[in-house]
Amino acid sequence: MTMAHEKDIVLNHPKDPAALLDVIRDVQARSGRVSEEAVGRIAGHLKLSEAEVRGAVTFYHFFSLDPRGGSTVYLNDSITSRMKGRAAVARAFEEEAGCLFGDVAPDGKVGLFPTSCIGMNDQEPSAIVDGVVFTALTPDKARAIVRGLRAGTPARDQVTSTGDGANQSGLVRAMVVNNIRKRGPVLFGAHEPGAAIRKAVAMAPEQVIDEIKRAGLLGRGGAGFPTGLKWEFCRREKAAERFVVCNADEGEPGTFKDRVILTELPRLLFEGMTMAGYAIGAKTGVLYLRSEYAYLRDHLEAVLADLRKEGLLGKRAGGREGFNYDIVIKSGAGAYICGEESALLESAEGKRGEPRDRPPFPVQTGYKNLPTTVNNVETLATAARILVEGAAWFKAMGTTQSAGTKLLSVSGDCERPGVYEVEYGLTVAGLLEMAGGAGAKAVQVGGPSGTCVAPAGFGRKICFGDLATGGSIIVFGPGRDIFEIVENFMEFFVEESCGWCLPCRAGNVLLKKTFGKVVGGRGTESDLRDLETWGKLIKSTSRCGLGQTSPNPILTTLKSFPELYATKVRKDEGSGPAFDLTAAIQDGCAAANRQPECKESLHD
Amino acid sequence: MTEIRFTIDGRACVAKPGQTIVEAAKANGVYIPVLCHYEGLKPVGSCRICTVRVAGRFMAACTQPVAEGMAVENTAPDLEDMRKSLIEMFFVEGNHFCPSCEKSGNCELQALGYRYQMTAPRFPYLWPGRALVAGTPLLMLERNRCIQCLRCVRGVKTKDGRKVFAAVERGARVTIEMDKKLAGRLSEEQARKAMDLCPTGAILRKETGFAVPIGRRKYDHAPIGSDVEKGTGR
Numbered sequence: 001m002t003m004a005h006e007k008d009i010v011l012n013h014p015k016d017p018a019a020l021l022d023v024i025r026d027v028q029a030r031s032g033r034v035s036e037e038a039v040g041r042i043a044g045h046l047k048l049s050e051a052e053v054r055g056a057v058t059f060y061h062f063f064s065l066d067p068r069g070g071s072t073v074y075l076n077d078s079i080t081s082r083m084k085g086r087a088a089v090a091r092a093f094e095e096e097a098g099c100l101f102g103d104v105a106p107d108g109k110v111g112l113f114p115t116s117c118i119g120m121n122d123q124e125p126s127a128i129v130d131g132v133v134f135t136a137l138t139p140d141k142a143r144a145i146v147r148g149l150r151a152g153t154p155a156r157d158q159v160t161s162t163g164d165g166a167n168q169s170g171l172v173r174a175m176v177v178n179n180i181r182k183r184g185p186v187l188f189g190a191h192e193p194g195a196a197i198r199k200a201v202a203m204a205p206e207q208v209i210d211e212i213k214r215a216g217l218l219g220r221g222g223a224g225f226p227t228g229l230k231w232e233f234c235r236r237e238k239a240a241e242r243f244v245v246c247n248a249d250e251g252e253p254g255t256f257k258d259r260v261i262l263t264e265l266p267r268l269l270f271e272g273m274t275m276a277g278y279a280i281g282a283k284t285g286v287l288y289l290r291s292e293y294a295y296l297r298d299h300l301e302a303v304l305a306d307l308r309k310e311g312l313l314g315k316r317a318g319g320r321e322g323f324n325y326d327i328v329i330k331s332g333a334g335a336y337i338c339g340e341e342s343a344l345l346e347s348a349e350g351k352r353g354e355p356r357d358r359p360p361f362p363v364q365t366g367y368k369n370l371p372t373t374v375n376n377v378e379t380l381a382t383a384a385r386i387l388v389e390g391a392a393w394f395k396a397m398g399t400t401q402s403a404g405t406k407l408l409s410v411s412g413d414c415e416r417p418g419v420y421e422v423e424y425g426l427t428v429a430g431l432l433e434m435a436g437g438a439g440a441k442a443v444q445v446g447g448p449s450g451t452c453v454a455p456a457g458f459g460r461k462i463c464f465g466d467l468a469t470g471g472s473i474i475v476f477g478p479g480r481d482i483f484e485i486v487e488n489f490m491e492f493f494v495e496e497s498c499g500w501c502l503p504c505r506a507g508n509v510l511l512k513k514t515f516g517k518v519v520g521g522r523g524t525e526s527d528l529r530d531l532e533t534w535g536k537l538i539k540s541t542s543r544c545g546l547g548q549t550s551p552n553p554i555l556t557t558l559k560s561f562p563e564l565y566a567t568k569v570r571k572d573e574g575s576g577p578a579f580d581l582t583a584a585i586q587d588g589c590a591a592a593n594r595q596p597e598c599k600e601s602l603h604d
Numbered sequence: 605m606t607e608i609r610f611t612i613d614g615r616a617c618v619a620k621p622g623q624t625i626v627e628a629a630k631a632n633g634v635y636i637p638v639l640c641h642y643e644g645l646k647p648v649g650s651c652r653i654c655t656v657r658v659a660g661r662f663m664a665a666c667t668q669p670v671a672e673g674m675a676v677e678n679t680a681p682d683l684e685d686m687r688k689s690l691i692e693m694f695f696v697e698g699n700h701f702c703p704s705c706e707k708s709g710n711c712e713l714q715a716l717g718y719r720y721q722m723t724a725p726r727f728p729y730l731w732p733g734r735a736l737v738a739g740t741p742l743l744m745l746e747r748n749r750c751i752q753c754l755r756c757v758r759g760v761k762t763k764d765g766r767k768v769f770a771a772v773e774r775g776a777r778v779t780i781e782m783d784k785k786l787a788g789r790l791s792e793e794q795a796r797k798a799m800d801l802c803p804t805g806a807i808l809r810k811e812t813g814f815a816v817p818i819g820r821r822k823y824d825h826a827p828i829g830s831d832v833e834k835g836t837g838r
Contacts, residue, residue: 049762051770051783058773335774352771357649357667499752499771499778501650502690506697509776510727530726537689540662541652 006031010041017046020056020350021333024063032111033067059352059498061115061334062291069104069111071149073097075127078117078253079488080411080474084124085138092139096146109150116336116492117253118292121411121474122179122418129155131294135163135175166263171298178260179418182434184405186385186394187378187421193267196384197312200275201320205235208279212383215391216403221247221339221376222446222470223545227383230373233363234280237371244276244285245367245374247344251290251336252447253492254472257407257419258377262289262296265381266303270327272380274307274317275387277325280373285327288344291334300329336496340544341374343498354498355544378407378471398424402463406471410435412444413477424463428453431462437475442482442560447472448489449549452482454560482561483519489553490515497546504547507538515554522580523569532558610674625665625676626654635829636678637687637716639694639803640753641666648754651694653687653716684720691716692725699731699748700804706813707805709821713751714804715828734779740787742795742810750780750806760798762786768798780806 009026013019023046027038034042034057043050057063062074075081075090094100097110104111120126123135129145132155148158162168163177180188200208213228234242246269250258261269273285289297304327307313317325330348332338338347342356345367366372375383382404386394395403402424408431411417415436422431428443437443443453445462446469453460453467460467476485490512499505511534517523518531535551542548558565608619612634619628624647629636639651649664656665657677665676677683694700694713702708738744756769757780768786771778790798799809818824 047764047766049766049768049770049783049786051772051781051786052767054781055770055772337774352774357647357664359669494775497775499773499775500648501652502693502697502751503652505752505776505778506693506730509730510693510696513728513730534689534727537686541655541686541690543649543652543664 006038007041010038010045013045015045015047017048018350020046020048020053021060021331021347022350024053024057024060025331025333028063032069032072033064035065039065056350056352059335059354060291060332063333067104067108067111068113070109071130071155072111072113073127073129073145074113074115074118075101076116076118076120076125077114077488078121078124078492079485080121080254081117081124081126082484082488083412083480086125088139089125089137089142092142093146096143107150110146115292115334116496117251117255119250119256119259119290120176121254121256121409121472123177124411128292129158132156132159133174133176133292133295134158135177166299169299171302172263172296174295176259176263176295178264179416180260180264181410181416181418182420182422184407184421184423185397186382186405187261187265187268187407189385189389191268191385191388194271194310194312194318195388196268196271197274197278197318199387200278201318201323205279205281208275208387209235211387211391212279215386215394217379217383217386217394218402218464219376220378220382220406220470222252222450222468224464224468227375227379230363230375231276231279233361234371234373237364239371241284241368241370242280242282243367243370243372244273244280244282245341245345245348245362245372246273246285246287246377246380247339247341247374248287248293248377249290249332249339249344250377250470251339251496252449252470252472253489254411254444254447254474255409255470256411257409257471259293259296260419261377261381261407262293262300266300267307268381268384269377270303270307270313272375272382272384273327274313274325275384276373276375276380278317278320278323280371283325285325286348286367287327287329288332288338288348289329290332290338294331297329297331304329335498336492337498337544337546340546343544344374345372352498354500355546357543376470399461399463401465406462406469408462408469408473409471410437410473410475412473412475413437413440413480414475422462425461427459427461428467429458431473432458432475435475437477439478440475441478441480442476442485444472444474444476444485445469447474448492448553449545450552450556452485452553452556452560457560482557482564486515486553486557487512487519490550493546493550493553497550501541501543501547503538503541504543504550507534507542507547508550511535511538511551511554518565518568520580521568524572525569526572528558528565528569531555608670608672610670610672610676612676612678613680614675619670623670625656625663625668625670625674628670629665629676629678630832633833633835634678635832636665637719637829638666639712639716639751640755642755642759642801645755645758648758650752650754651690653690655683655686655690657683688720688722689726691720692722693727694751695722696725696727696729697732698750699734705749705805706808707749707802709818709824711805711823712803712828715823718823719827719829737782738810739784740782740790742790742792743782743787743798744808744810745780745782746806746808747779748806749804751804752778752780753803754780755801755803756780756798756807759801760790760794762789 099105125137126135217227218224338353343353347353617632647666649667654665734747760768
């Protein structure tokens, strides 16, 4: 870890600001941090200000100006992780490492940090240690990992057993399991390798788009924009070049279905990306892979190499004269907001992942300011199957408005967590039966930004127009505390807001603060009205989808569980219970410099 | 060039193609409050004060281009209350003590507070701890007053395009950082421009202050926006 090395790492990159995140990633990997010296060097090489470089480093969770330890443990902090015993695992990590979460051990060998959902909700508690995923952790396993790291055993050598399917391949070698519980006809139906590309290039690009439009395919990321229409808009733009960008940044807590597609069906995905490229007239496809899934990168690169060998990618892709198309992989660095398509594009261009204003839309001004179609992993894989089997076949499944099937990630209090490919229109009750979630108190459909459904709503359907979802389904059993769930979700949004616009940046903090006051028994009825009004304010005035959905945990539980909130608050009388004596005393002590030393563990 | 016809609160207006709602409103003598917006800089829609409603949808008027036939709602009571909420939110998010601030009377946030007749904010104060940065020769950055409008980030650059101000961190931790090395090389004119760009008292020219006494400043006589409404805004 000498400085000379770090210098070479920086100089090896092109003198192009677009390389910023790649340089930072390499420096972080090499030195466990981006030091002041490195910041200066990077700024000099890329002709940026040091403030800009620091801006990029501090935006992403897996980059850091301060040391993160020789080895770094990122323990998932999703609600499911907490439900499956995170607190005890965290304590074991802390005791063994000799430091609290958010800190580095005194010997500098191990650092412990919490992180937002890493896409392993069906096998929690889980952590990423030096890029290696550890699932189904117990306190004993946590201690063993730290002891191993201290003894010089790299994290990858501590993987003793691997999961199923491609997780066992030499290029992945992960203990992750797929948990494929229901194989549907679209994604998991029999598919002849290369069929979608070969069929696409035998058609006119407009015909490919027409077929997808006729199928009524709606974006699987959750927003549900018609895919064929998006491709058509993109194709119509006059430009020297166009791009296909695949959004593989599934960050909604509780979703992990794209991870399974990337592991088991990468060929189908790349076929979809290639066919999209042919349809819109692109030369390059970009797979934006979330950092948490970096362990799949070699596997994905190998599949791309195979496709090139088979003539399905590269010059004359699929044997079509004039269609030269290839796919590159770009990595994220830990930021939920990058799942928002315009923020993803900023990040892919090497910048802070801050959303753009729309219009112009990505189909007009996207990657490198050129027309770009950004599609979800599942959308592209589905499109490939539609082209082979036909629009009519696809439309025969699902509901009138929501054609086809949806891949759901089911986790939480159920007997069979994992992925389910189901037809749209399935009820929540039907899904609970499949997954073994009898007696559920609530089901979170669509992750924190979605809807918390109480038993009275279990007859509702999973489809656009009712319960639309990107695929995250979390089941909460009878013993769960709804308020603890809401608090975890609000912490998530406060942590993951990019901070660009006021209502999301400050509004969510204020919402969480007042929610805490209510849950702490110090609220009155007027606080409940405030929660609702402020929530609507944040939704109405925020700049992107994050802020436009972030109050949902509070708003949807106010609606589903009004009686729970009612028991927490008092009537609006007198000065009310808002005055917190304990907090006031603590403030007084602090002001008089009499604060007793108080160390709180982050996992409590 | 063809003119675009649209309405603001029912009033017929015209716009040039490519104009945003804020720009077109101003040209028609209609004031839409703005804070992060600054003429000549690329709009960023960070403060959301200019939120309007079109066909039931809320949008930032500073980034949204006008379209033919658009019916913009600008002064509906609920919209005006949302804007007032956002102004109040700025006051609780930072630490704003107007009476002791060099920018008092010239501050756009303060002026909006007056225009919207803000008394006590409806939100609890957050009282953040924010460090003041004064290690450069000409400027100081008083982050207690920063509203992260990104005007300085957009408007203050070196000749070779490097940003002198940049946002660091994310979420509620976002702050604006002044690049020490580059800020040290700013000319007097650039430093003055940086201070003038700042809508509040966050960026200040050192060693001078209160050259124009309080009481004789920009917003001491007429409320913010009245120039636009009188048609003297441009």
